[in-house]
Amino acid sequence: MPAISVPGKILITGANGFIGLWVIRLLLQRGYFVRAAVRSADKGKNLMKTITAKVPEQAQNVEYIVVPDITAEHAFDEAVRGIIGIVHTASPMGIPGPDPQTTIGPAVTGTEGLLNSAIAHAPLATALTIPFRDALKRVVITSSIKAAIGADSGRTYTEEDWADYAVKEVEEMGRDVNSEYTYYASKVLAERAAWKSYEENKERVSWDISVTNPGWPTLDDPSSPATLATTPKLFYEVFAGNPMYTPLVVGLGHNFVDVRDVAEAHLKALEIEEAGGQRFILASEWHTWQDWFNTARDLNYFPKLDKGDPARANGVSPPRICTGEKAKRMLGISYRKMPETLRDVLDDYRARGWLAKYE
Template sequence: MTETVLVTGGTGFVAGWCIVELLNRGYAVRTTIRSPAKELAARAAVARGGASDDGLSFAIADLTAEDGWDAAMAGCDYVLHVASPLGGPDPADRNAYVGPARDGTLRVLRAAVAAGVRRVVMTSAAATARPPLSSDTVSDETMWADPDDPQFDAYRVSKILAERAAWDFMRQEGGTTEFATVLPGAVFGPILAAETLGSVRIIEGLTQGRPPVIPPLGFWVVDVRDLADAHIRAMTTPEAAGERFIAAGEFLWMADIARALRSGLGARGRKVPTRTLPAFILQLLLPFQPQLKPLAPLLGRQFRLTSEKARRVLGFTPRPATTTVVDCAESLLATTGPARA
């Protein structure tokens, strides 16, 4: 009998690739969308990813509301909880996203447990396992980040508290439903829709010459295709139950990403900036650029982390990060057209 997987947030970047991979592997997929109007876009994204949508169905459910979740879960064997709502009156407020992310996660888990779902895999973030800046410690899955640490912005604070709440709930009320979390680094790779770029906006900006001078920032890169595979492995691997998995490949500075784009895109990468901005100059500019203040703790820092557990338990094998960022840019140019490149 074909197994059914519910994927939350079907129009999202990561969710889209999870849906494509699941369909290609023979699963029936049900995905949540906030309104029926989103269905055509989701189906088009699946087609761009190279999968048939014959096994795809939709449920109307919103992480910020109770309605629809019981119906969405009915008959599902597994859940990939990928979506995380972004909302709040003031994005500069470090707690602005906490309520929607935490409450939405608990809605999903309650419905999954009530429906007798076999296992839920939740998308968290590598930052949820990051120690204080002063510790010089390698991040692994045994660590929990402090949400009050000033290095974290509103989005990452919401991820920390949502994952904590999820583990607390599943320990106390999870019953026979198993649980695992995947903690990705910066997610790049080919896009399926121009409307849901997320972290891909960094690559989009570079292809368009923004910022004109490259800041000393870096990322642990994970390809969205490898991340989707990691989710499915966490869903099906018996040893993955009750575990957290950091999913990250190589670390690249933005200057490394820019060089890879100029080399990989050739003439189409002519707008990618070449000049770099030293950290001390950027620090001097921070008082005059409020939007850059959240980046202050991250300038010039390469956080150390390990994805050894995901490699060992899940067989996680990330592709080269330079391949990921060039493939990402290629898809952006194909989707948005040369005028924006």
């Protein structure tokens, strides 16, 4: 599938989310036009204020469209008209509730609905009416690294792996399942639904799909601690907002990636022909929270933080490492290291005055 190129128009779902915002900024800087799908007119207005502040010279190249409920039938029918690429970052928000289907259902239905709209209403290249340059050519779907990590620790996971154990847990435990498994299962099932839909319809369309599976934490650009999204809010609470979190998480580990690298990967997944039909884990390194604490202390933040041995931290979790080498090789991206990301985030928090009473 030929790569897309400027100055085409790209649809971004979940445009107000922290990954969506960074993808928009990067697309604008590269010369694309953007159609941003938001849940309300107020969110659209807030998005435009943010974009105007961040990339004022390109803000006129953004339009927004209101999609109140991404799970509604035909929700994206108008949104997909006249675009050459889609980046689908929208997903259910917040912590899963007691009923797994309240999380899993919207994740799957939202993804299937978007692709159904693309099949029916996106520009389709034909010999008589629409030249290929004006047709939809690539759909990039943001999944999660959690969709690729299995139950076994002490091994390295790749794009060939799936977290099917979480789906099984949900099926067996129902409402008694751990909410983390619900989240993992929602990512697995939504991504599998995307691949299934594409395989069943690929002979009818002029586009293909690519999936990214970003690690954690991808941090956003909030206006206040209260507006932080779920993942970065935990990061803030641990470092600056709630010392009660510290003893609970010091031994927990995760596959880290910087949101700027995630945005770059989404752009490359849109543009590079060979990315079609591929799945990309986005992960820089595995770190425990104790690693983050030690680095913050070494960078002269929070000098009162205890410097400890990550391998000896209370509740240390055996690593389940994912490799991001495929994205480096095929997309040509390079990953920022944790100290650079941590310094940039904490410098930003300090400049906003959020750290004064904690340092």
